[in-house]
Amino acid sequence: MAATKGEPVTVKHDMQPLQGEADSFPLAVLTLLMDKTIASYGPYQFEALPPRDSITQSRTMLELRAGSLDVVASMNSLAREADGIQVRGCLRRGLNGLRLPVCLASRQAELEGIKDLAQAKKLRVAQVSHWPDATVLERNAWPVQRIQRLGVFDAMLELGRFDVFLLASDEAFGIVQALPKLVVLKQWLVAYPSTFAFMVNHARPELAERLRHGWKLVQADGSFEALHDKAVGWQVRQAQLAERRWLILNNPDQPPPALQQDAKLWHPLVRQRLIEPLLKG
Numbered sequence: 001m002a003a004t005k006g007e008p009v010t011v012k013h014d015m016q017p018l019q020g021e022a023d024s025f026p027l028a029v030l031t032l033l034m035d036k037t038i039a040s041y042g043p044y045q046f047e048a049l050p051p052r053d054s055i056t057q058s059r060t061m062l063e064l065r066a067g068s069l070d071v072v073a074s075m076n077s078l079a080r081e082a083d084g085i086q087v088r089g090c091l092r093r094g095l096n097g098l099r100l101p102v103c104l105a106s107r108q109a110e111l112e113g114i115k116d117l118a119q120a121k122k123l124r125v126a127q128v129s130h131w132p133d134a135t136v137l138e139r140n141a142w143p144v145q146r147i148q149r150l151g152v153f154d155a156m157l158e159l160g161r162f163d164v165f166l167l168a169s170d171e172a173f174g175i176v177q178a179l180p181k182l183v184v185l186k187q188w189l190v191a192y193p194s195t196f197a198f199m200v201n202h203a204r205p206e207l208a209e210r211l212r213h214g215w216k217l218v219q220a221d222g223s224f225e226a227l228h229d230k231a232v233g234w235q236v237r238q239a240q241l242a243e244r245r246w247l248i249l250n251n252p253d254q255p256p257p258a259l260q261q262d263a264k265l266w267h268p269l270v271r272q273r274l275i276e277p278l279l280k281g
Helices: 025-036 057-066 105-111 132-139 150-158 172-176 205-221 223-239 268-280
Strands: 009-013 044-048 071-075 085-087 098-104 125-128 144-147 164-168 182-184 188-191 196-200 245-248
Touching: 009 025, 009 071, 025 044, 025 071, 025 205, 025 223, 057 071, 085 205, 098 105, 098 150, 098 172, 105 182, 125 132, 125 150, 132 144, 144 150, 164 172, 172 182, 172 223, 196 205, 205 223, 245 268
Parallel strands: 009 044, 125 144, 125 164, 188 245
Antiparallel strands: 071 196, 085 196, 098 164, 098 182, 098 188
């Protein structure tokens, strides 16, 4: 497509930094894809919705469908397939499906000893109610205590309401470093295939086309991998994923088409241990 002259197109989003983030990583990826495609699609400008406290992912999906938002970044699930135009390509390289257990520091020695999934399922585990991860755990016969928002999980751990809270391997250390009474366990993790991608309002197909073209460009030049490593590489290295016991779950809520992406987009361990066996299966 030839570059468009004139006024920049406006892209409405609500990608604010999450707990433990200095900047929004999804917004950084969106900016990269949009910048890479200026020559073909023309200039753009972002319009950010004002920051809102305790906004749920379910509410965000409603706003996408209503047109209040042009693009969101979200974990993929079968329930969300119709909410917007799916732009396949996992922003988090599948690392959002590797969940690190977080517990009270006083219980670390006790809980490091989990050897298998049967033992782990005896633990009281919690997840945020509107995260699709809660449904994944429940679909694997693991009772989940659903909490309303992330910001209360540390206080509820301290009150003994549950044993562990599961955070993604690309976010856990950024969050827990500010919570001195908590630790990220070192010996095991819970793993399931999962993708986290952009979804575009159905009225903006040209934006979805632009983002797909942007993904092709950044896969070819390595700029996405460099951005990802700069943003969260330190957390992934600190997680020492290869040294842990992987307790693997199914993800029946994962849309199969979302797994069909360029192999370079997956983190190598995610590709080797979760995606390739599933695709061969």
